[in-house]
Amino acid sequence: MSRLNVKLGDLSLKNPVIAASGTFGYGEELENFFPVESLGAVATKGLSLKPREGNPMPRIVETPSGMINAIGLQNVGIEAFIEKKLPYLESKQVVVIANIFGNTLEEYVEIARCLQPTSVPAIELNISCPNVKAGGMEFGNDPVQAARVTEAVRSVFNRHLMVKLSPNVTSLPKVACAVADAGADSLSLINTITAMAINTKTRKPMIANGVGGLSGPAIRPIAVRMVAEVYRSVKIPIVGIGGIGELNDALEFFIAGAQAIQIGTATFVEPNAAHQLVKDLDSYLKESGINHLKELVGTLKWPS
Amino acid sequence: MSRLNVKLGDLSLKNPVIAASGTFGYGEELENFFPVESLGAVATKGLSLKPREGNPMPRIVETPSGMINAIGLQNVGIEAFIEKKLPYLESKQVVVIANIFGNTLEEYVEIARCLQPTSVPAIELNISCPNVKAGGMEFGNDPVQAARVTEAVRSVFNRHLMVKLSPNVTSLPKVACAVADAGADSLSLINTITAMAINTKTRKPMIANGVGGLSGPAIRPIAVRMVAEVYRSVKIPIVGIGGIGELNDALEFFIAGAQAIQIGTATFVEPNAAHQLVKDLDSYLKESGINHLKELVGTLKWPS
């Protein structure tokens, strides 16, 4: 499957299919379905400095062709991750992308510092999670703040730095450029879109947190647009995310300019989705006589 | 059905159900299905100073639980509207909301000036259409610009001025406040979300224009969130729009803070949708022992 390998700057992936953060646990949960090392990489659940219990229930609700979640970044914390979760992933020799999240710039830096001495080849900087009160979102919504945190993490982590962008902004290209200039090696987009559903009987939000993040096929057209826009404005590699479930969805993102993609919500519906996509992509390229995936990337024909 | 009447500032509607701009023609097309005067109001297709032919085909494409359109504001122009289309609506005695759109601030003002001497009781200022190259979107994405155009139109049109907001912004409350301060009587939200779908065989966008606007149930959770947010930050009435098809959808918007709602894409699927909703709303209030719709508005219980 050499036609599928990808180089995101200095990060080599055997294929472009990555399990999205928060939708694949720490990589152990789905081992019954397929070998985790068949994926290009695994992005871990968002990791914070201290363990977090996350938000109260209910945390998820289905919406038309999508779902809203406000898990609130429940995670074991960076220390327990490195001690207890990382060894499994290391034993499988799969590329690990540590998705990290801080309440403050200092926390981001601290977590990155903890990761520097480990084997983890890449950090995905989550500056875009809408489900926590402090931090996160504010960084992602402002180019200046986004650049600041990127730069700070850059200075303490010397391997691949991927920055995950928030779609809840007027101009994603602006944030993308700022982050690229601040030293990001790649960009992943999009995170979930802030959304709300209301229980009309109780008049309460369907999610205890009030608002949450919309994911799934419903947001795909928005994500594809954003990837296409960002592709035109930055030079660093893009990882496309948002409602990808099957081959054709992924192809849209590659054509729009993504060099790799992440599978999130689809894994909930089809535990095998990411694995199946690797196989389908390979067959597609073969049958279409395309020598390498990169021939597809960014081939979108914009209207003149 | 007196439990359904609504006062948006000085604009009285017999019920809160409005046909959304661009999804109900000029009010004549669906007369086979129900009497147009059974609706609270009809928002016309976006009107420009000169007639516009709109964008080349294809103009629409279905996406999961939604659709993207880039009609490009094909319309007869303000003059022909007043001469040829308005008389029909006047004869039906339905409240007409003229949705207007300009390439420049001067054009907006000019159109509003044309409407001032007519019977049209309300303008809906479309500062949020993503489907034209100049104008539109830029106004909607910047609080300062949005306020400028609102103020300018305000000064030449002395009846109800509704401003329709673009969802493609980092902070809708900011734009909402600016527009309210500039003299808007009410706000309608949301317009479509900029989106793209790609034909993976031809590698061209599915829509000739490249990008278009996403509408339908897919965007409802985003629209509900935005209405709830804006409701907390402005005092003027809100008209909720986005993926409303049936009773429960509409209730979500009322609870989030909308005093009236608009039905768009749902009319494509069920020509009778808006009319049916009026009936269902009335039965709902009756059966729930709610004396008047306004008892519902803004009753959302935010988490503490």
Place this chain on the structure above:
Amino acid sequence: MKDTLSQIVYHRSIGNDYYRIGLKTGWASFQPGQFAMLQVPGDGGVLLRRPFSLARQEGEVSEILYKAVGRGTRNLVKLQPGVPLKILGPLGHGFSSSEVSGPRVAVAGGYGIAPFWEWSLQLAKLGHRLQIFYGARTKTDLLYLDELRDAGAEVQCSTEDGSAGFRGLVTDLLREQFPNGKVGRVYSCGPWGLLQAVGQWCESHSIPAELSVEEAMGCGTGVCLGCVVQNRAGKYFRACKEGPVFLAEQLKLN
């Protein structure tokens, strides 16, 4: 035009992904070339209805001939008789019933044959015989052959691979049959390439032609402006309202 909660009366595969579906609409009749917006199952987030030509009205039952091509139609295939489905129609303008001097010729491609079943019957009732030129990729894509003959039409077929009838394009067959263009009126339904070729040939022989176009449709009722076609002056018309049948001279054919 009305929206009817109909029931599937029959639903038959006729091979090669083609299906005949009968719906109890209770409609009295329709003008061939008119179409309907049919609800299809909502799997995968399918939202909009799908447009299909009306092929036949027999008593209370309307027939549609469709090909399973995408998400909506492929899920439609699974529905069995008895299932209720909403159908909005008859919509748009069909072929005209104007007086014609000379042979009435239909040119159809693929499932574009659908409207010509009812059209053959209606013309036969008025004492006219429709001469149908019917092109398809291969033999198994030729549909309704018995029905058309029973309806009194004269059918000549062509296939691209020569597996039935004339080998080649149906427009070549047409040219061969009417070298001098002595035709009263042409009705055509099929892919855009076919309509273009038919329109141009008719224009070169000054034959009045009516072309039924196929465009993506949001509403079918004229409110979305998603289905437009351009005339020669660059002005847009709605396929669902002013069409789907247009006079060839109204359309920009290139």
Place this chain on the structure above:
Amino acid sequence: MKDTLSQIVYHRSIGNDYYRIGLKTGWASFQPGQFAMLQVPGDGGVLLRRPFSLARQEGEVSEILYKAVGRGTRNLVKLQPGVPLKILGPLGHGFSSSEVSGPRVAVAGGYGIAPFWEWSLQLAKLGHRLQIFYGARTKTDLLYLDELRDAGAEVQCSTEDGSAGFRGLVTDLLREQFPNGKVGRVYSCGPWGLLQAVGQWCESHSIPAELSVEEAMGCGTGVCLGCVVQNRAGKYFRACKEGPVFLAEQLKLN
């Protein structure tokens, strides 16, 4: 745990919006209390699978007892035998097979009876008899009565309106029957209010209790963290993975 493209073998209404559906999963067996994530039709943009307790395994066929309550289940009702459906399971942890001294008692509410059919059978094979206390709103909400008796269980019912059995809450019936709490172990499945009451009663009599909780589920496989329940220290556990059956002492019951 695996994902199976099964087929509907039977699908029967048993009144009052309750249905029994049999799916050819080919699974060997399951532990009662375990569940499955079932694909339902996608109308209206339904995306996620739905969790249902497994009620019975007979040969290759797994049975689910469900109530049509929302978009997914109401569309599920329309599917007929032969239709393929994906089913992911058996998932989670069921009731434990630990040694018990004293009567084994099940307390079920509504469709929470489902796991106790298979549980009665499995216990009967081991020579144990399950004593089931079964509460529902009204007579027609009492399900599987014959099946449970045939499986060797002893069933006592209560209804809120007194239309069958004891009038009142099933926990009142339970209290009445075991005034001194002389019970070996309690297994319970039903609405949260029931589980709370059962858990508290058991605690007050020091009876070990296993409660099967019902939470909204995104994945069923432990990766989304959408289905958590809190223990007494405020720590969250996944209903789909560590549960859905938990020891009462592990759960925050108020």
